[in-house]
Amino acid sequence: MSEPIISVANVGKKFGGLVALKDVTADFKEGQITAIIGPNGAGKSTLFNILSGTLKPSTGTLKFRGVDMAGMPQHDYVHRGIARSYQITNIFPNLTVLENVRVAAQAFQSRLNIWTDRNAYEDIEEKAFAALASVGLSERVGTPAKFLAHGQQRALEIAIALVADPALLLLDEPTAGMGPEETREMVALIEKLAADRTILLVEHKMKMILGLSDRVLVLHHGQLLADGTPKEIQANVEVRRVYLGQNDGYA
Template sequence: MNGDTILNVRGLTVRFGTLVAVSDVSFDAQRGHITSVIGPNGAGKSSLFNLISGAIRPSAGQVLFEGRDMTGQRPDKMLAAGLARSFQITNLFFELPVRENLRLAAQFVENGRGLFRGIAASRVALARVDELIERFALQTRADELAGFLSHGEQRRLEIAVALAARPRLLLLDEPTQGMSHADTQDTEALIRSLAAEGLSLLLVEHDVELVMNLSDHVVVMHQGAKLAEGPPLQVRADPAVQAAYFGDAREASHA
């Protein structure tokens, strides 16, 4: 894998009134690698994710994507630059078929030119839809309404939708939340395969063991600040991380 930096986060801070939700957080994500952000509830990881993806504007700091300052840019501008995201809560058109969800997302491949054209005319978008349906094993569900899919299938479809515009960096917010053990294993394998194909990924994830098995680099948040970062084994062995997070996580996993 190519080890150059695709994302630089520099001093990101956001305040909501007197509350500092994220305080002076910096880290880098490497191209073709899986970088994960973890932390206990209320640590600020979702706010950090939203700052990076453009969902909220920072009070201070910078987000550099491939060396370009994208701080505070709207999500559509982020997508145009090559950065896509999924959401913690499934964000699909449940009343539309799987294929139509993907077609709407794939119109971006044509830089918006296909948005108001007839379906048959959007050849590039339709080719991308067929590619994604096969890639995500959705052939038997392509004409089903998205609302009729299982939770695991909906999460898989949402990742496919996020990939429709061929981003170079994919941000996944709690991709295994609410999944069964089998669906979690399938999602882990999917994320590994995407990274193996050269896609860069940034995850916010609650499943510590999944993060440790999957990630190249881990960033630990605590009370709105970065507590530690590094390779999984290094982070797991950090006494401050163990005291702040892993002990509680292990107890919860055996509860």
């Protein structure tokens, strides 16, 4: 059996006197789409931020491909192969689609060396175009990002993450604010991207999650309530009691 791409063991997180996570242990297999779900305040965002390096756990360990990530700055997570999107779209609205991705590609390659001419990096433009092709934005390269539809802006943010060529892509509510059609397009994009990388996502749309994911983790009050296939999660009486009945559609 292959080693997990990322794993957490007895991870906890406190914010002052508030316990946001307690003793969460989970291994994430390479090549799978895993969803993290739970009611509001369950600890989803906290766990997600720990997995991406945005937060450091108060207790427990985090390993990526067997390497202990404790104490590493967030940019090291990116350079080791972990990239993420955010719940709120995080782009430069006045830059073009291509410029948004090119800036990210140059930052990743040069580590923000402002004295290096971008033309010295021959593959930056190629990486930017490849990332945009991956998310279906090749025809919009010259469009200012603020003029994209909401779903296209979310796709642009994913393209920005892809220039780092991550082995693990974390998506924070990738369909937030989308209607049914944009949601279906995002699901198709995630399925396409999953052919080449491992994907973890936080989402609230249960019909989408159960149809898309290979595995689902359910958090409740900061603890791991259930971990299994979508069918196993649907059949779990306790999960249905605390969560599944609250949101059961694309809308």
